[in-house]
Amino acid sequence: MDVRRRITSFDEYKEEYQKSVDNPEGFWEGHAESFVWKKKWDKVLDWNFSGPEVKWFEGGELNITENCLDRHLEERGDKVAILWEPNEPGEAAIKLTYKQLHAKVCEFANVLKAQGIKKGDRVCMYMPMIPELAIACLAAARIGAVHSVVFAGFSSNALSDRVNDAEARVILTSDGNYRGKKNIPVKSVVDQACETSPCVESVIVVQRTNAEVTWVDGRDKWWHDEVAKVDVNCPATAVASEDMLFILYTSGSTGQPKGVVHTTGGYMVYTDYTFRNAFQYNEDDVYWCTADIGWITGHSYIIYGPLLAGATTMMFEGVPTYPDAGRFWEVCEKHKVNQFYTAPTAIRALQAYGTEFVEKYDLSSIKALGSVGEPINEEAWQWYHKNIGKGNCPIVDTYWQTETAGFLISPLAGITPEKPTYATLPMPGIQLAIMDADGNEIEGNGVEGNLCIKYPWPSIIRTTYGNHDRCKEVYFGTYKDMYFTGDGCRRDEDGYYRITGRVDDVINVSGHRMGTAEVENAINEHSNVVESAVVGFPHEIKGQGIYAYVICDEIPADEDTFRTEVLKIITKEIGPIAKPDKIQVVPGLPKTRSGKIMRRILRKVAEGDVSSLGDTSTLLDPSVVDSIVSGALVPIKD
Ligand code: PRX
16 A cells, blocks of 8 residues: 555545554554655554653654655655745745755755754754744754754743753844834844853854844854855764654643653654645645744644645745735735645634635635634634635644644544534544543543543654653643543534643633743732732633733732733743733632632633632632622723
């Protein structure tokens, strides 16, 4: 059987799923064999979830960039690999063929080598959505270095924390970052981060906006100067299948963001397989995922999955509403996009502008639509289906996580019968379990509970960087021998899965994952704040908004000024994406006698549903609830 053939029918999906469960090792080994390995593996899988320890293709050696690039040169050397669309519609798009991308990756790999970067060293990227970001990730992988991309909207403090945790020796950035009307001075954010990140030896800067930048001689180097000094040939370094490919920081229920570690062999096999099958990519298609490479979606489904599959993958520098709310559709028409993949929050935001922005453009090239990052509500699903898909494009609602690196539950475009708001069925290789509060698996259909996975798939999280215990506790500590997603889930009468949202203290704002503890820690930095509690609440556009309850040492004389100060601190500590929509000063928080905050009550109040607060008799001071409710009823000026 040609394993690079795609699943083509629902019956075939069911057969393939069954095979992947009956014999996971044989199933994935077959897929792994279609890649270039420098040395074949000795064992397909070795695992236990109690460690946890998961090893796929142990003993195998490879380089993922040979599979993303070199492998395609003969057949697809002149095919466009990366199609880059700039922020400004008037600026020319850039098309990099597989040959050109290969050369640029090799060249920049030599730049990294010249900086003394070796296999296993960490390289941090804090960059706009320009081709150099993808080139940099692949260049790091070319020499066996580990990339750690930090979304360029994070603050200097957040960047510095991540750089220090990963002990990155180099930061790659740009002079500025065009985002809609803005030109964001990212280099100065890096300069500030470096003040508290002594591990950074060099900063390599792409010239993008010609903004003026401050320069630290010896440390700072221009990308173009360094590239001019090196050769374009760079043999790919062999790495072990289980060697780290990248670290990507993500938020959890408690403490600082953790560095999710993904390794090489299994990640390669799974991202390629899921990309080809879920989107049903055909050789001449143009695929566009609008995510930022700062998030997992960009890693797996802008860079690796598509390039492994030999696809044309688009990168977009701008924002959906610049110069107007028709930009996505204008770009789809311009580049004849065949698969379009975005987040529900973007769909809802554009929906609010009306269909006149859509109707101006010819979207007939689109064959499949994708959704990711949060549950898609029925209204947004229908709008997307009707106005963008013109009623005849499948919607691939892909459910997955930073930790899973690839789709867990998703329809296969045009193959899986869809149901609006349902992520539908598991990808082959994914053995789901719905668990009840007592830790027992709930069998049968028409049930709801916490979503777990029973068996490893090739791109499962391996560890959290520098702290394996944290990985064990967070993902494998709740249910014995299960990976716990942190999400609630419903399996309906047809066996279809619908994600109901996080069941932990993680909130999902515009598809961005945020730990409530992180936001609280930032708020608590304000000198007048004694304590705070942050919860999510339903938000029309963002999916969830952030609601912060704050106890002050002294009642602020001017609450608006106080709120502005708090927002400033959050922007400094994390970044603007973590700014609360509402901040309410409260006299106390609803705590149990053991001192635990009853967030359930705070969530209800934030939702505006104060009629059913449930049992408050176990609270240390039930009267606190009344004052919170009456305070919440006063409209809050944002
Ligand atoms: O709650 C789920 C939600 O996003 C979380 C993962 O966030 P992150 O690691 O940032 O990765 C986002 C991109 C994969 C999940 O725990 N989520 C993601 N996709 C969906 C979703 N919820 C419902 N439906 C989805 N399609």
